[in-house]
Amino acid sequence: MKILITGGTGFIGQALVPLLCTEHKVTVLTRSPNKAKAKLGEIPRLILNLDQLKSLDKFDVVINLAGEPIAEKPWTHKQKAKLCHSRWDVTAKLVELCQKSDQPPHTFISASAVGYYGRQKATPVDENSVPHNEFTHHLCQEWERLALLAQTERTRVCIMRIGVVLDSNGGALQRMITPFKLGLGGKIASGQQGMSWIHRRDVIRIIQYLMKTSSCNGVYNTTSPNPVSNKLLTKTLARSLHRPALFPLPRFVAEKLFGEMADILTEGQYVVPQRLLDEDFKFSYPTIDSAMAQIFPR
Template identity: 35%
Template sequence: MAPSAPPSRIAVAGASGLIGSALARSLAADGHEVVRLVRRAPREAGEVRWDPERGRVDAAGLAGCAAVVNLAGAGIGNRRWTAAYKTRLRDSRINGTAALARAVAALDDPPRVFVNGSAIAYYGETGDRAVDERAPAGEGFLSELCVEWEAAAAPAREAGVRTVFARTGLVVARGGGAWGRLFPLFRAGLGGQLGNGRQYWSFIALHDEVAALRHLLDHEDLSGPVNLTAPHPLTNREITVAMGRVLHRPAPFAVPAPVLRAVLGELAGDVLGSARILPTRLLESGFRFAFPEIDGAIRAAV
């Protein structure tokens, strides 16, 4: 991995979220000036106001930034996908991305790179078939959302700013996301596979997620989609066994697919779907994972 760039001013949208907060801490620890985009009136230096749903951002606050990272968006698994919440999922990503991309493009001295969040949901259901960045978009709400999400960054790309789409997998961390819900269940002895357990989960340790995002910032040869997943995706059943092994808890339970559909609604399709995604471009660019295997990723989280 190439050495990190010298200290610079970097804007982070979504800096209060699981990944964004970890990235902001990492950047600040290395001496970078982190500019946090906030949805309220700024209360301290280093804060810039924006309203992602309405597509508004204080563009002047981005002046002098060498990079802009957009990880903002309403939580995918936070609640059932009602029509209203689907609108919020879409607006928080697409409108916010478009606003940032326009602001970046309009700057007299634009940043050298715009890293925009995305997700491996772009590929939809892949079954047992392993795919990488060369694969086309899949079908379904999340796939279509990812396509629109990435397309919203067009103003930055058309202005000549290197634009990267970080297609992130399931982040192994205690503080949020899918694993934030799994850890308490397994520690209580209530863990188990979901559905038939044969669906692939493409995971990544939070440590590696942050390192990969910084890799995208620093490597001038990377643009377009880059998968942020560990190199060895596993089935839900294999991950369930690993969770029980690392946490020293049995995992005797299984949640049948009909129960998941009844509880989660349309979101169950994402939980039960199989996405076997490979990080080809990340590996080819020289990135090295600290936790390529699931046991290490789980231990790093706990």
């Protein structure tokens, strides 16, 4: 198949692109070709921006992973706008190109996030749960709305509400590990908030499953079937690193350090991938212990 990928240099994309290149013709959309070549090598064909495309006639599948990392900078008004438009603008342009195509892609897979649901306390969340109206919901709701405009009789759209992606060499764990290695790690706030996580390898397997399964469409929670509390994640990470977890980060300190962005640390959701479970998708790393054992082998 001929596949167009946006966000190919991100944490998921860096693992996905080389794998897909072994079986398919892959084109990566990037504004920084030198950065892309450094991260991905010379295997995929690279294009500079969407303006180089007049349609999506040449592609069978579009995988839309583009977006400014959500937790790297405080949520100033300017940063919030950047978070939104880095997702919305690319998605809207892809949909426009899809609608202009004489032979549009048969599959359009677009990322979203569990932030769609907002804070949910301890209530289990599936694809039909009612969201809490806050910034992350607003961001994801519009992101999804735009992507679903590509849905036609010839193009099916799959939305992936992705949780916290875990793996070595990047992502959330890269930011979490340092204080633990220094012996300064601990739970955040009460530690009871839900952490809806997933191993990066399972994210990639889900993308492949959605690509190949023509009956798939609509929203899929892309999380492990076993979400955990922040406290349990913290304890498991500390045990995997053979370090203590004695220094909690109080809520007021998190809010002082990160402002509104602290919400993604102190609030959470226990998200369940109900649609994937109903379709009997088999996770390689269904539990936090199995994921950490792979990431931090003894």
